[in-house]
Amino acid sequence: MAFKFKKQIFGFMDLLRFKKLVPNRRAAFDAASAKPLPKTYKVNETAKILHPGNQKAKLVDVRLETADTKTYTFELSKKMFFRAGQYVEVTANVDGSVVNRPYAISSSPLTALREGKLSVTVKKAGFFSNWLFDNAKVGDEMIIGDPSGQFYYESIKDAETVVAVAGGSGITPFYSMAQALKEGSEEFNLILLYGARTEKDLVFKKELDALVSDKFKVVYVLSDEKSKKYENGFITKELIAKYAPGDFTVMACGPQAMYAFLDKELAAMGVTGKRVKKEANCVGPRDVKAAEYTLTVHIRDNVYKVKADSRETVLVAMERAGLKVPSKCRAGGCGFCHSKLVSGKFSIAGADKRRLADLKFGYIHPCCSYPDSDMEIIVPAGLE
Amino acid sequence: MKKYDAVVIGAGNGGLVAAIRLLQGGAKTLLVEKHNIPGGFATSFKRGRFEFEASLHELNDFGTKDNAGDVRDLFDALGVTDKIEWLQIPEAYRVISREEKIDATMPFGIKAFIDKMEQYVPGSRKSMQKFFDLAEEVRAAQAYSNSVNGNTDQKVMLSQYGNFVRCGSYSVNEVLDAIKMPKKAKDILNAYWCYLGAHCDDLSFLHYSSMVIRYITRGAAMPKSRSHEISLAMVERIRELGGDVWFNTEAVKIKTGADGGVEGVVLKNGEEIQTRHVIANCSPHIVYGKMMDKVDERIVKETNARKFAGRGFSMFLGLNKSADELGITNHNYFLYDTMDTAKQYDLMKTIESNEVQATVCLNRAYPECSPEGTTMMYFTTLYMSDDWANVKPEDYFKVKDYVANKMIDRFEQDTGCKIRDSIEEISVATPMTYARYCGHPEGGIYGYESQYWDGLMPRLLMMAEDHKTRGLRFAGGFSMRLSGYSSAYFSGDITGRQTVGDIKREG
Numbered sequence: 001m002a003f004k005f006k007k008q009i010f011g012f013m014d015l016l017r018f019k020k021l022v023p024n025r026r027a028a029f030d031a032a033s034a035k036p037l038p039k040t041y042k043v044n045e046t047a048k049i050l051h052p053g054n055q056k057a058k059l060v061d062v063r064l065e066t067a068d069t070k071t072y073t074f075e076l077s078k079k080m081f082f083r084a085g086q087y088v089e090v091t092a093n094v095d096g097s098v099v100n101r102p103y104a105i106s107s108s109p110l111t112a113l114r115e116g117k118l119s120v121t122v123k124k125a126g127f128f129s130n131w132l133f134d135n136a137k138v139g140d141e142m143i144i145g146d147p148s149g150q151f152y153y154e155s156i157k158d159a160e161t162v163v164a165v166a167g168g169s170g171i172t173p174f175y176s177m178a179q180a181l182k183e184g185s186e187e188f189n190l191i192l193l194y195g196a197r198t199e200k201d202l203v204f205k206k207e208l209d210a211l212v213s214d215k216f217k218v219v220y221v222l223s224d225e226k227s228k229k230y231e232n233g234f235i236t237k238e239l240i241a242k243y244a245p246g247d248f249t250v251m252a253c254g255p256q257a258m259y260a261f262l263d264k265e266l267a268a269m270g271v272t273g274k275r276v277k278k279e280a281n282c283v284g285p286r287d288v289k290a291a292e293y294t295l296t297v298h299i300r301d302n303v304y305k306v307k308a309d310s311r312e313t314v315l316v317a318m319e320r321a322g323l324k325v326p327s328k329c330r331a332g333g334c335g336f337c338h339s340k341l342v343s344g345k346f347s348i349a350g351a352d353k354r355r356l357a358d359l360k361f362g363y364i365h366p367c368c369s370y371p372d373s374d375m376e377i378i379v380p381a382g383l384e
Numbered sequence: 385m386k387k388y389d390a391v392v393i394g395a396g397n398g399g400l401v402a403a404i405r406l407l408q409g410g411a412k413t414l415l416v417e418k419h420n421i422p423g424g425f426a427t428s429f430k431r432g433r434f435e436f437e438a439s440l441h442e443l444n445d446f447g448t449k450d451n452a453g454d455v456r457d458l459f460d461a462l463g464v465t466d467k468i469e470w471l472q473i474p475e476a477y478r479v480i481s482r483e484e485k486i487d488a489t490m491p492f493g494i495k496a497f498i499d500k501m502e503q504y505v506p507g508s509r510k511s512m513q514k515f516f517d518l519a520e521e522v523r524a525a526q527a528y529s530n531s532v533n534g535n536t537d538q539k540v541m542l543s544q545y546g547n548f549v550r551c552g553s554y555s556v557n558e559v560l561d562a563i564k565m566p567k568k569a570k571d572i573l574n575a576y577w578c579y580l581g582a583h584c585d586d587l588s589f590l591h592y593s594s595m596v597i598r599y600i601t602r603g604a605a606m607p608k609s610r611s612h613e614i615s616l617a618m619v620e621r622i623r624e625l626g627g628d629v630w631f632n633t634e635a636v637k638i639k640t641g642a643d644g645g646v647e648g649v650v651l652k653n654g655e656e657i658q659t660r661h662v663i664a665n666c667s668p669h670i671v672y673g674k675m676m677d678k679v680d681e682r683i684v685k686e687t688n689a690r691k692f693a694g695r696g697f698s699m700f701l702g703l704n705k706s707a708d709e710l711g712i713t714n715h716n717y718f719l720y721d722t723m724d725t726a727k728q729y730d731l732m733k734t735i736e737s738n739e740v741q742a743t744v745c746l747n748r749a750y751p752e753c754s755p756e757g758t759t760m761m762y763f764t765t766l767y768m769s770d771d772w773a774n775v776k777p778e779d780y781f782k783v784k785d786y787v788a789n790k791m792i793d794r795f796e797q798d799t800g801c802k803i804r805d806s807i808e809e810i811s812v813a814t815p816m817t818y819a820r821y822c823g824h825p826e827g828g829i830y831g832y833e834s835q836y837w838d839g840l841m842p843r844l845l846m847m848a849e850d851h852k853t854r855g856l857r858f859a860g861g862f863s864m865r866l867s868g869y870s871s872a873y874f875s876g877d878i879t880g881r882q883t884v885g886d887i888k889r890e891g
Contacts, residue, residue: 005518005547007554007562014550015542021553025842032689034681037673042773043695043827047820049777081777113777150431150811155785156792157807185778274704274808300630301386326420326632333430338420355428355435356609361616380420380631384653 049113050147052078054091054383057118057144059136065121065203069169070133071106073119074144080112082147084180085173085251085279089145089328090120091383094131097322098383101128102282102329104172104253105147106204108179109186118144121203123169126284143383148328151251151279153177153188158249159275161189165235165262167254168196173279174253175204178211178218191244192218193235195258198225219243237265253279280331283349283368285311296342296376297323314346314366314375324382325366332368337379339366344375388414388628389887390661391649393635396424396822397872398859398879399665400618404462405880406663407625411887414657415622416649418634423615424665424822424860425829426869431809433755434702437762438813439829440611441579441716441744442473442604444595445870453602454527455870458877463624467617473604473749478714479575480798483722488572489714492603501569508569515563515573519597521547522590534847548590552841556584556592557725571723578718578742579868581694581766581830583725588839591866598870606749611869638662638675638856645854660890661855661883665876667862669825683852690838693830693867694732694766695815699788702809703759707747710759711801715748717741719798733769735787739794740765758808763791770826772815784812830868831861840866847878857883 007014057074064070072090082105091100105112107119124133136142151173153162164174171194180186196202199222208218221231221239231239235258240250250271252262259278266276291310295317296303308317315337318325328336332353341362346369354365366379388411392403395417406413421427425439447453452460459465476497478489488504490497498512525545529536541549551559556577560570574584576596584592607613619629637650649657664671668687672679703710719741722728732738743763746753754760765787775783792804815827832838843850843864850864851857857879861867865875 003514003517005514005551005559005562007551007558011550014553017553018549021842022845024837025846028837029682029686029689032685034685035688037669037679037684037687038825039674041770041819041825043770043815044819044823044825046773046775046777046780047816047827050780050816051820079777081780083781110778154810156788156804157810185781300633301628335429336420353430355430355612357428357607357613357616360609360613361620363616381633381653 049079049081052080052146054143054145057142059138059140059142060117062136062138066201068133069121069123069203071119071121072132072136073107073117074142076112076116076118076144079116080118080147082109082112083152084109084176084186085152086147086149087151087173088118088120088147091143091145092128092132092136092140094128097319098324099128099131099319100143100145100327102148104176104279106172106175108176108183110183121169121172121175125169145328148334149279151253151277153186155188157274158188159247161191161244161246161248163240163244163248163250164190164192165250165252165254165258166192166194167258168201169203170253170255170258170279171203172253175208178208178216181215182211182213188215190216191248192216193221193239193243194218195221195223195235195254197223199227199230217243234261235265237269240265240269248275250276252277256281280329280333282330283313283332286349286370287311288370293371294374295371296374298376298378299323299325299381308371308375310371312370313349314364314369314371314377317371318366318379324384325379326382327367330367332365335365337366338363339380340378342376342378344377345372346370346375347372385656385658387658388412389659390414390663390883391416391635391657391659392663392665393649394424394665394860395419395422395615395619395629396665396860397426397869398861398863398876399663400615400622401458401462401873401876402663402665402859402880402883403622403627404464404618404625405877406883407622407627409881409884409887411661411884413622413627414659415627415629416633416635416651417629417631418823419821420631421612421615422619422629422631423612425818426611426615428610428612429811431700431702431811433758434760434809435610436700436702436760436811437610437746439698440606440869441742441764442606443869444604445598445602446470446605447602448472451602453598455873458873462618462621464614464617464621467620468613469608470605471608471750473606473715475715476599477575477716477718479572479718479720481571481720481723482798483724484568484571486568486571486723490572490575492600494600497600501572504572505566505569508566511560511563511565512569515560515565515593516597516600518547518551518559518563519593521545522594523597526594529844534844552590554589555836556587556589559589574723574725575718577725578740578766580834581867582834583729585726586836587834588836588841591834591840606746608750636675637677638664638671640676640678640853643854644678644680646856661887663857663859663879663883665860666822667824667831668858670823671856671858680852686850690832691835692826692828693833694768695770695772695827696813696818696829697765697767697787697815698813699763699791700809700811701761701763701803701807702754703761703803703806704757704808705759705806706757707745707759710803710806712745712748712759712761712799715745717743717795717799719743719794729768732766734771735767735775735783738765738767739790741791741794743795761803763795765791766830767815772827780816784814788812829861831863831866834866855886
């Protein structure tokens with residue numbers, strides 16, 4: 001060593017000080033309180049309100065909105081707060097198997113926080129929504145998941161005005177937003193272009209009309225019915241320009257066909273990239289020749305062999321077999337079903353939304369993967 | 385009942401390494417993780433066309449094949465180095481501090497670092513050389529200590545590592561003053577302090593200097609596919625070695641027997657796993673406060689004595705312009721109000737007064753990390769008090785935006801780069817996010833603070849004494865090596881090997 005470090009006049013004093021490190025720490029321990037350790041912390045408790053996890057919830061109201069759409073209101077067992085536009089996973093016991101689907105929340109954030117109530121509005125469109133429509137009744141107990149998704153207003157990147165394009169049951173998140181604007185849990189200008197087939201198909205018309213303010217406008221657009229009270233046809237660039245001058249962010253929620261049409265209209269207006277947000281739709285069956293494969297599924301130390309239909313996703317195959325496996329967005333994006341592929345071939349519905357390292361180490365998202373052969377996968381445990 | 389030689393609770397950086405070490409030592413091992421993916425904070429997430437790194441700014445002490453750091457040596461021993469594609473960070477850091485009007489960009493390499501410092505601070509060369517000499521001795525002493533598993537011979541320490549012992553009880557500033565480092569050089573050199581989360585009047589010189597010298601001599605590394613790549617590589621290694629990894633599996637209780645030692649682990653679904661050895665990759669506050677029924681009063685006192693270190697806040701931006709177009713020239717920025725670190729530490733106590741940020745532009749290390757014509761950035765700060773506890777749920781989203789806006793403004797003001805209008809994706813993590821994700825008290829991300837009395841050296845010296853419950857050891861940021869990626873990996877290495885020893889002794 002080129003030099004000798006010395007802090008005090010005599011080097012041995014530096015050494016003595018070093019020797020005291022251990023007694024010092026012991027003394028700090030001696031002096032500490034013996035009161036019981038906290039069971040929890042304020043920040044962690046607030047985190048539980050923002051992310052309560054799966055919770056039991058009692059169905060307290062079922063309301064028929066239109067001929068094929070109902071609103072289901074739950075009494076939560078845990079407090080919750082969320083961003084208007086988010087969805088929750090609803091889980092119920094259907095004929096002995098556990099079934100779940102993500103649904104956009106149709107009630108307001110403060111209703112959940114202050115009254116402990118949360119609603120989803122669901123149109124009959126498939127297995128679970130049909131079951132809900134025909135069977136769910138007041139008093140039923142179901143499971144409500146975490147508020148999820150990024151389909152909400154982001155003040156830092158979005159324009160001050162949002163043009164919402166809703167198609168059919170895609171109205172749900174925007175109804176939550178309109179209520180949030182009124183109660184003050186969200187702050188932006190919302191111009192809602194709400195497309196439906198006929199006047200009878202408009203959900204929440206009365207409620208939306210009552211929420212109109214300087215921050216919220218609603219325009220109804222009917223495709224299959226001519227009426228002077230409403231705009232008619234599709235939501236075109238001309239219609240958007242008519243109601244939304246200046247800079248705006250587009251948030252769209254509706255069927256794929258609506259997105260395909262809207263994309264072209266928006267591109268023609270030069271509204272693209274960060275100015276357009278679309279809520280993802282659940283992955284459905286694919287149109288291929290039917291074939292049956294075997295899935296070997298590892299969950300913890302259990303191994304299951306289940307049948308898979310080439311037309312349905314790996315997730316659906318596992319659910320049909322009654323396995324408890326994780327799922328949330330059912331659109332390939334949230335990664336909640338992230339599973340390790342041991343062997344086998346698969347195809348992904350739409351864009352591959354996996355992380356880079358997932359590709360490298362062979363992980364898949366079963367909710368958007370169709371089997372192309374027998375497969376063996378390691379899946380995290382589901383709801384328990 | 386299922387039976388394992390050892391159960392590791394938590395697949396964070398410490399837990400992953402511990403599990404590999406246990407398996408290499410022949411122990412039948414189960415790793416349980418409450419989340420659906422491994423890594424804890426070492427992960428990534430996607431927003432639109434961006435895949436963001438969740439927490440790793442740069443991996444210290446990794447080095448290259450020819451200039452291997454201790455982390456690389458560890459990863460080699462674990463058998464994971466080659467499963468990961470690595471890239472090198474181009475420069476050490478750029479520090480901008482308002483009060484002193486400092487704007488300095490520092491390179492890797494001791495000679496280059498000292499030369500650059502001499503340019504910024506003429507006359508600093510001699511003290512900088514002394515700093516690196518001391519730091520080198522600290523590193524050598526630590527290597528010696530590791531080679532004898534902490535059972536150091538006092539004679540060897542005094543004869544060969546005398547400076548280590550003589551400077552070992554002092555804070556960063558006490559030592560830098562003793563070697564007469566000019567104030568401005570100290571200010572520039574202390575820029576990394578926020579990576580350790582304690583101010584330089586409190587932070588041990590040993591701890592700081594051993595970190596700095598590793599950065600400066602070995603550079604810093606990054607896995608190409610973000611830290612998620614490291615975490616998945618470790619899981620793959622655990623499975624190769626025959627270990628079991630269960631995700632979405634929360635351990636809720638550690639059962640103890642008549643001797644007070646570990647007898648099993650209870651999972652959230654009620655299932656009980658029989659084991660005599662647990663490595664907890666989480667905080668003693670949670671383990672002793674919630675997961676064990678009977679805890680000795682001495683342990684309660686010791687746990688109460690500890691101070692929570694910084695609570696995390698991070699903002700992730702995906703920008704729709706290239707770094708060149710935005711004028712972002714550096715990989716790693718530290719933006720401070722002042723280089724008086726004690727004063728800065730105090731300013732970091734409240735949401736209102738904290739404007740510090742450590743900011744990374746990954747494209748400056750790895751241009752292809754995001755699509756052409758885009759840039760990915762992440763901004764991090766720490767809160768040195770529990771101020772987020774004062775945020776009510778109904779105000780939470782607004783407070784989040786308030787801090788994010790301040791961070792954007794500050795970056796624009798201090799660097800002159802305009803980024804706000806190019807934000808295509810934004811995601812923000814607060815202490816609530818960290819509390820939820822890893823369960824740490826108050827949303828801390830730095831374990832227990834490296835206070836003077838509870839710094840690296842006293843913790844290492846008391847490792848054996850701190851081990852009080854048979855069969856229970858800790859890994860991760862709350863344990864003996866303190867926080868940070870490298871430290872957490874080392875903690876898993878130490879604790880994993882110690883547990884292998886425990887198992888062997890039991891026969």
